[in-house]
Amino acid sequence: MVRQGAVRRGMRFGVRVGVIPAVFWGILFLFVAVAPFGSGPLAVLRPGLIAVVGSLAAGVLLGVVMGAALAVAPQWLVSRGPLRGLLAAGLAGVLFQAEVAVVAVVTDVGYGPTLAAFLATPAVAALAAAHSGDIAGRSRRHPWLWSPGAVRALVDICSEPGSWGSKGRRLLRMMW
Structure with missing residues (x-):
């Protein structure tokens, strides 16, 4: 049974997850871009734009895939909170690696930022597990979804x- 609206709620969740690093990278590259305008504005703004758009795209991908998976998952799995949470956390953990890849590309595989993005994976997985009931349409604890x-x-x-x-x-x- 396909649950209506799960993909839409998943996308809302993914946008919120993607906005956090996008805003961070946008602010960071805005401050970094002010100094070296001698090399041209496009060369300076390109990494920031890649970071912001890539973070938003990674978040949307995460949300849409997680929402679609919860929408088509069997009823016996979605009706059990721990199993539904494990499914959502596993998918979010795997799909958040797209954000790690964005950070690696933007920072030229800088160890610190890439490691920080990788270490944020459990937090995103925990958020996905906590919101999985709302995304699947089983609860209404988070009204913004x-x-x-x-x-x-x-x-x-x-x-x-x-x-x-x-x-x-x-x-x-x-x-x-």
């Missing part, structure tokens, strides 16, 4: 017919 919010509004605006200019104006009105 259930409310559509800005992500739903963005999807609705982008999927409606009309020109991209009118969609952009509507997005700007929504934000302000």
